[in-house]
Amino acid sequence: MATVFLCTDTRNATLVAVKVLRPEVGNAVTTERFLLEVQIVSELVHPRIPKVLEAGMHDKRPFYAMTYVKGESLRDRLVREPRLPIGEAVRIAVEILEPMTYAHARGILHRDLKPENILLGDSGVFVLDFGIARAIVRSGGERLTSTGVTVGTPAYMSPEQALADHDLDARSDVYSLGCVLYEMLAGEPPFVGKTPQILMARRFSSTPRPIRSLRADVPASVEAALIKALARAPDERWAGAAEFQQALVSAESQAIEAARDTGGDGAGDGSGQENLLEKLRATFGDN
Secondary structure, eight states: EEEEEEEEETTEEEEEEEEEOOHHTTTTTTTHHHHHHHHHHHHHOOOTBBBBEEEETTEEEEEEEEEEEEEEEEEHHHHOOSSHHHHHHHHHHHHHHHHHHHHTTOOOOOOOOOOGEEETTTTEEEEEEHHHHHHHHHHHHHHHHHHHSSSOOOOGGGHHHHHHSSSSHHHHHHHHHHHHHHHHHSSSSOOOOOHHHHHHHHHHHHHOOOOOOOTTSHHHHHHHHHHTTTOOSSSGSOOSSSHHHHHHHOOOOOOOHHHHHOOOOOOOOOOOOHHHHHHHHHOOOOO
């Protein structure tokens, strides 16, 4: 939805990321309303959310500037390595859920969670453009629809968002993050299609393939958390980001506890249990 520039703030010589809305988007939004909505977003202060510093107009196009964070997008990482180590994928999702919980508590949804908006920085995982999609929707209204501009990305969009439901809540973002986690584990989103229309039709007519059918080493507790996040009906998903985060955090302890309850290999030496524990440590890290 925007062209991104790396710029220097001449007031303090710091690097900033400046995003200028593309003409088809900028022409559809009401400038005053967009700047007001961005002002609301700028009040988000969280270590995992790059701060919006200011917004304005440049050559009759709206722009906003945010703090620059050095790193690479999750998309760039997935291009190099389509399937991430299970423990790393879960940890990335858990870190994303921290700013999600913070923003949701303040009534702000992301609406466009996807690998391109997730930054793997030197000091952790960051979520970009929190609330910007909302600002565009609220300032564009029906003019966005008439110009054919879609706010959101079909591969990661919740079913209710795809239906243009304006009463979205935290469960919509939970679904989108479920799609991102699924892709980190499986190497592709839960639904794919040659066109957005085919992709969305599959979202309403079928269910995602169980992640363990694609990757057998994913712990059952992680799969269960993911299935709930990707439920088609919002009422069947995690109630919010905090609940989804807790489910993923507890996945490791559940898996290890199950391993401790498993007997040995029949020879009485416990080697089967130790081998399983070693596999779990390799999956999640030695915590």
